[in-house]
Amino acid sequence: MNAVATARAAYDCIVIGGGHNGLACAAYLARAGRSVLVLEAADRLGGAALTREFAPGFRVSAGAHLLHQMPARLIEELALEKHGLRWAAQSLPTAALAPDGAALLLSGSGPESIEGPVDREDTEGYARFMALMQRFAAVMNPMLEAVPPRLGTERWADRLSLMRLGWRIRRLGRRDMRELLRIAGMNVYDLLKEHFRSPLLQGALGFDAVLGTNFGPRAPGTVMTLLYRLAAQHGAGARALALPAGGLGAVADALAGAARAAGAEIRLTAPVARVTVAADRACGVTLQSGESIAARAVVSSADPQTSFLGLVGSEHLDTAFVRRVHHLRTRGLAAKLHLALDGLPKFSGLPAAAHGARLLIAPSLDYVEHAYNHSKYGAHSAAPALEITMPTLSDPGLAPTGKHVLSAIVQYAPYELTGGWAGQHEAFAQQLIDQLERHAPGLRSLVRERELLTPPDMEREFRISGGHWHHVDLALDQFYAVRPVPGATQHRTPLPGFYLCGAGCHPGGGVMGIAGRNAARQIIAGEPAQ
């Protein structure tokens, strides 16, 4: 889809970036009657949640590959299924692969939903642990889905929001409340050691706490990141973990359909060079082509450093604010491996019917922690932890008949690799294939083509500075009411008329659309300045 002839007219709102959050924001704004223009730099929509070809005839979800956090309510409100969203698979089980022996299968949270090499104590303990975590996740979900309060204001809305959170925690009852307060700042390693004996089960649950983050399981705050993931999945309801038919790009296409149906215009290959500032307010954008477009408000789904330091420019912002943005931690640690396969690999210890599950190589907490250790010193893991999907098992149209796609998230691969990625890219890709070969003998001979995306590759392709899953590291000091930085925590920013709507905002990355939806609500509500 190409340039829209009427794009020089003034709009109520310009949305920078056609990733899923930018599109969700545009859809909500357009449905509220605003005239909206989305400007996407790439030649396709989706940002880090897109589907594209990586080898002739083979397509893959090149960034995000599982949908498990988008609120069911958002899918309904925007009628995404009416706009073409279909499901190749829903409620995928997780299979934790063992180095030797049978895999552990997790298909829910009850004692009947765990199958494999665990004893009765762990089976019952799993059901108890998951029930507790689900209660906490239910408490956290409204906090995750709402705009965070501004701290220290006299406004009743902000006070009420904090009071509601306190009230929800209080309603857990004394025992659960104490436990939540005890574990909230803990590391997931210690928590899981308290609950389970099976290293395989510990590894699988611990990996979920650190997937997409810059932590190992021994880092304080990793119980919080596990709860964060579960809280988001709570909102997604029964269909999480899901594979949209056509890959994650189908979510962006459906969001674009909803936005267009409500009147929004979308332009591709339209990189924004600068936000126009006049009389201390954002009033439009200038494209790299030199074209200027006026708007009453501008909202950016690009990461906060790109948005403030690149698009607005530090000359329009207070020095202390610029320093805070500059100091955000934005270097990614997750890589992505895509394999085009001539046939279906057979993973040892995994029943044939479970090959379409979400497969984990994270056989113990120590394994994941060791994988993390290298990254602290600028090296990639010698034995990385992996989340693997083979989407062609439920969505065969992604590859030629009889062929398969394997998509793996790889942790840990630092943005700044000592010695640089150029000389080590190939060796790391080969190392990953060797690792997969050990779990699925014969896999190597099926590999027709492969693609490895490191964080610098993702920085280039997705235009995310640092190539980080969450745009801005998801850590307690960059979380909730201080995310991404004080002064820009409620989608509003110090520059009137300029808003943020991407993964750098609360609640962070993951294909949720919440940041986009909440930014639209703030724009519609209008501005009290920060």
Ligand SMILES: Cc1cc2nc3c(=O)[nH]c(=O)nc-3n(C[C@H](O)[C@H](O)[C@H](O)COP(=O)(O)OP(=O)(O)OC[C@H]3O[C@@H](n4cnc5c(N)ncnc54)[C@H](O)[C@@H]3O)c2cc1C
């Ligand atoms: C390796 C990896 C695996 C992941 N796996 C999962 C997963 O399985 N499940 C999950 O839920 N999440 C996953 N994530 C996280 C998820 O992909 C992101 O958090 C999410 O896609 C961010 O969406 P967004 O719309 O906020 O930003 P983005 O997707 O980054 O979109 C921002 C858009 O803005 C555009 N843009 C930037 N600058 C400009 C400019 N100057 N002018 C115009 N346009 C511009 C970009 O091109 C991009 O399209 C993964 C992330 C990574 C990196």
